[in-house]
Amino acid sequence: MAMIHKFRLHDINIVLDVNSGAVHVVDDEVFHILDYYKEKNENEIIDALKNTYEEKKLKEAYEEVKSLEKEGVLYSEDDYEYDPNFVNREPVIKALCLHVAHDCNLKCKYCFASQGDFNGTKSLMSYDMGKKALDFLVENSGKRRNLEVDFFGGEPLMNWDVVKDLVSYGQKLGKEKGKNFRFTLTTNGVLLDDEKIEYINKHMHNVVLSLDGRKEINDTMRPTLNDKGSYDLIVPKFQKLINGRKDKYYYVRGTFTRDNIDFSNDVLHFADLGFELNSVEPVVDTEDNPYALRREDLPRVFEEYEKLALEYANRKINGDKFTFFHFIIDLNQGPCVIKRLVGCGAGAEYLAITPEGDIYPCHQFVGNEEFKLGNLLDENSKMNHSKIEKFKDLHVYSKDECRNCWAKFYCSGGCHANAYNFNNDLKKPYDLGCEMQKKRIECALMIQAKIMLEGDKND
Amino acid sequence: MKKHIKTLTSSNLKESASKGGCGECQTC
Numbered sequence: 400m401a402m403i404h405k406f407r408l409h410d411i412n413i414v415l416d417v418n419s420g421a422v423h424v425v426d427d428e429v430f431h432i433l434d435y436y437k438e439k440n441e442n443e444i445i446d447a448l449k450n451t452y453e454e455k456k457l458k459e460a461y462e463e464v465k466s467l468e469k470e471g472v473l474y475s476e477d478d479y480e481y482d483p484n485f486v487n488r489e490p491v492i493k494a495l496c497l498h499v500a501h502d503c504n505l506k507c508k509y510c511f512a513s514q515g516d517f518n519g520t521k522s523l524m525s526y527d528m529g530k531k532a533l534d535f536l537v538e539n540s541g542k543r544r545n546l547e548v549d550f551f552g553g554e555p556l557m558n559w560d561v562v563k564d565l566v567s568y569g570q571k572l573g574k575e576k577g578k579n580f581r582f583t584l585t586t587n588g589v590l591l592d593d594e595k596i597e598y599i600n601k602h603m604h605n606v607v608l609s610l611d612g613r614k615e616i617n618d619t620m621r622p623t624l625n626d627k628g629s630y631d632l633i634v635p636k637f638q639k640l641i642n643g644r645k646d647k648y649y650y651v652r653g654t655f656t657r658d659n660i661d662f663s664n665d666v667l668h669f670a671d672l673g674f675e676l677n678s679v680e681p682v683v684d685t686e687d688n689p690y691a692l693r694r695e696d697l698p699r700v701f702e703e704y705e706k707l708a709l710e711y712a713n714r715k716i717n718g719d720k721f722t723f724f725h726f727i728i729d730l731n732q733g734p735c736v737i738k739r740l741v742g743c744g745a746g747a748e749y750l751a752i753t754p755e756g757d758i759y760p761c762h763q764f765v766g767n768e769e770f771k772l773g774n775l776l777d778e779n780s781k782m783n784h785s786k787i788e789k790f791k792d793l794h795v796y797s798k799d800e801c802r803n804c805w806a807k808f809y810c811s812g813g814c815h816a817n818a819y820n821f822n823n824d825l826k827k828p829y830d831l832g833c834e835m836q837k838k839r840i841e842c843a844l845m846i847q848a849k850i851m852l853e854g855d856k857n858d
Numbered sequence: 859m860k861k862h863i864k865t866l867t868s869s870n871l872k873e874s875a876s877k878g879g880c881g882e883c884q885t886c
Binding site for chain 1: 860861862863864865867868869871872874875876878879880881882883884885
C-alpha cells in the first residue's frame with residue numbers, strides 16, 4: 400500500500416514517502432495539495448485552495464508533486480513483503496546478551512531485573528558456563544563473521560575476572576573459527592577503577608554507562624544499597640573512562656520517568672559533563688507505580704522531545720559533536736530494508752544466557768519460564784524450536800498495527816517484551832512506546848531538514 | 859529545479875531490498 404506521512408515541526412513542512420524512504424521538505428502549497436492529492440483531480444484541488452494560495456503557484460506545485468510520484472519517491476508501493484530476500488531469510492544466532500552476574504550493587508527503583516536477580520536467586524556465571532555460551536554462539540552463527548557479546552547483568556563488574564577470561568577465550572576462539580567477536584559491556588560504574596577502565600577501553604567495542612542525568616534525578620531513582628545517592632561516586636569514573644576512550648563507541652544512557660518529564664535538561668546535563676554520546680529512555684512500567692508514564696503525560700513528553708530537537712539541531716549546525724541516540728538517522732546509508740523489517744532479532748538472532756545457562760529470547764524475558772528456550776547444559780535438546788519459530792515470525796508484516804504504520808521502517812515493530820508485558824501478545828505493540836517512538840522519528844527527520852536548510856542558506 | 863520541494867534524500871530502501879540482508883550489522 401502506498402503511504403506518505405507529512406508533518407510540520409518548528410516551521411518546517413516534511414513529507415516522508417514511507418516505502419521508498421525518500422524525505423522531502425515542502426512549502427505550504429505542496430503541504431496542502433497533499434491533503435487532497437489522492438482524492439481529487441488537479442482542477443478540484445486548485446478550486447479548493449485558490450482562496451488561500453495563488454493559482455499559478457498551485458499549478459506549479461501540483462506538477463512538482465506529480466513528477467515526484469512519477470520518479471517513485473512519493474506514494475511508492477510497499478513491495479517488500481514477498482521479496483525473496485525477505486521471505487527466504489534464514490536468521491542465525493549472531494549476538495548474545497551474557498548475564499555474567501545476577502546481582503547488583505545499586506537498587507534502582509524502576510529496574511526490570513528486580514535489582515539484578517531477575518526475581519530469582521543471586522548468582523554469578525562461571526567461566527565454564529561462559530565458554531559454553533561462546534561455543535554455542537559460534538556453532539549457531541552459520542556464515543556470519545561478526546558476532547557480538549554484551550556483558551550484562553545485574554552488574555557485570557561484580558564478576559570481573561570471568562569477563563576478562565571470556566574476552567581472552569573469545570579472541571582465541573574467533574581466530575580459530577574465523578569469527579570477529581565484538582564485546583560490549585553495560586555497567587552502572589560503581590566498581591570502575593583505573594585497571595578496569597584501561598581494560599574496557601582496550602577490549603570493549605562499545606560500553607553503555609548507566610546514569611539518569613542531573614544529580615537529584617539520578618540519586619532519587621538510582622540509590623546505592625545503603626540508600627545513598629550514586630551520582631558523586633559514578634560521574635568522575637565515567638568522565639575518566641570516556642576521556643580515555645578516544646574514538647571508540649560509548650553511550651551514557653539514562654531512564655526518564657514521570658518525575659522528570661523535563662528530561663531534555665538531563666540530556667543537556669550529560670553534554671555539559673562531556674558525555675557527548677548519550678541517550679535517555681522512557682521508563683516502561685505499569686501505572687500502579689507512581690513514576691510510570693501515562694497516556695495523559697504524552698503531550699508534555701512530546702513537547703520535551705521537540706524542545707530538545709531544536710536545541711540539538713542548533714548545536715549540530717554550530718559543529719557540536721553532541722549525539723543523542725534517538726535523533727540519529729542515516730538517510731543516505733541506513734540499514735537495508737530486510738534489517739528494518741525484522742528489528743532487534745530477539746529470539747532469532749539475539750539471545751540472552753543466564754548464569755545457570757538458561758537461554759531466553761532476550762534479557763527482558765529472563766525469569767519468565769514460559770519463554771525459556773533451553774539450557775546450555777542440556778545436550779539433547781538445547782533449544783525449543785517451536786518457541787524460536789514464533790520469534791522468527793515477528794516482523795512488521797506480522798503485526799496488524801505495524802503493517803499500516805508510517806514509522807514501520809524506522810521502528811521495526813518495537814520491543815517484543817513490552818508487547819507481551821502490556822498486551823499479553825507478542826504481536827500487539829505497546830502503544831505508549833509507539834507514540835513516543837513516532838515523535839522521536841519526526842524530530843530526527845526535522846533535525847536533518849533544518850541542517851540541510853541552514854546549509855543551503857550558508858552556501 | 860523544483861521551486862516548491864527540496865528533497866532531503868531520495869529512495870534508497872528499494873535498492874537495499876535486493877542487495878541487503880547480509881546480517882553483518884549490529885544487533886535493542
